[in-house]
Amino acid sequence: MTANTNRKMAWYAVRTVPGAQKPRREFAVEPTSLDKDGRPRGKGYRIVPNLNHNMSAIERALTENGFDCYMPSEKRLIRDRKHTDLWKVRRFALLVGYVFVREPRDWRLLEATPGVAGIVKAADGSPLPIDIMDILAVRAAEADAEVEFDRRxxxxxxxxxxxxxxxxxxxxxxxxxxxxxxxxxxxxxxxxAA
Known part of the structure; x- marks a missing residue:
């Protein structure tokens, strides 16, 4: 067997800047309606901002740069502002300020990624690998939060x-x-629930 197949998967913790774990605002282009002559009104389109609540800004930036990342998260019910009798599902970071990255290829690109404040390092200055058992413990806590969300x-x-x-x-x-x-x-x- 080669050295690559024997090696364990290494995860590293990355500190995030404030607000990077919130949903990233995206912009969609919508065509405008047609007037009575069949021509588009105004420019013919409008730019509509919306939020993708299923992916945070840091996850999107890391994915776009080619990194495998894991942000532990939990879902919560938040009261709707317009209809106060209703609730919306929102996703929040379970470990505020930290995201895990698996085997980064380029450390400089990782540090230059928008939303990354730094890499958690050991005392000697090298990146500190996170034990897979710790990642599994975080995933277990995430599963417990999911059970609680389902109950609520x-x-x-x-x-x-x-x-x-x-x-x-x-x-x-x-x-x-x-x-x-x-x-x-x-x-x-x-x-x-079953």
């Missing part, structure tokens, strides 16, 4: 369905969101 999500849906029985405005709102596919609430609020 189920309870929030039960309360929402219960309140919708007496509030016609809320019932109509849930019906619209169910049709749009942006909210899936079990009809039977005695639902139990």
């Amino acid at each position: 999500s189920r309870l929030a849906r039960q309360v929402l369905r219960k309140n919708a029985k007496t509030d016609p405005r809320l019932k109509m709102l849930i019906g619209k969101l169910d049709i749009a596919g942006s909210l899936s609430v079990p009809l039977d609020y005695q639902f139990q």
Whole structure:
């Protein structure tokens, strides 16, 4: 066997700048509607900002530079600002300020990546490898957070369905969101997770 196949996967911790673990704002181009003559109104397009809540800015920057990264995260229910009876799912970093990178090829490129504040180093100044058992312990904590999120999500849906029985405005709102596919609430609020 060669030395590469015998070697273990090495993970390294990277410190992030403040705000790098939040979702990255993206911009999409949408065509504008046509006027009565069939011509586009204005320039014919508009730029619409939106957030990709499934990927943070640091994860995207590291991936674009060709690094394999892992940011432990947890999901939380956050109250919607427009409809205060509803909740949105948001992703937050479990270890604030740190991301793990697997076997970086180019240390200078890693340090120059936007959102990277530095690499966690040993006392002699070399990058400090993280033991795979520590990564697995972090993944176990992430799985525990996922179980807790599922429990809270189920309870929030039960309360929402219960309140919708007496509030016609809320019932109509849930019906619209169910049709749009942006909210899936079990009809039977005695639902139990397997």
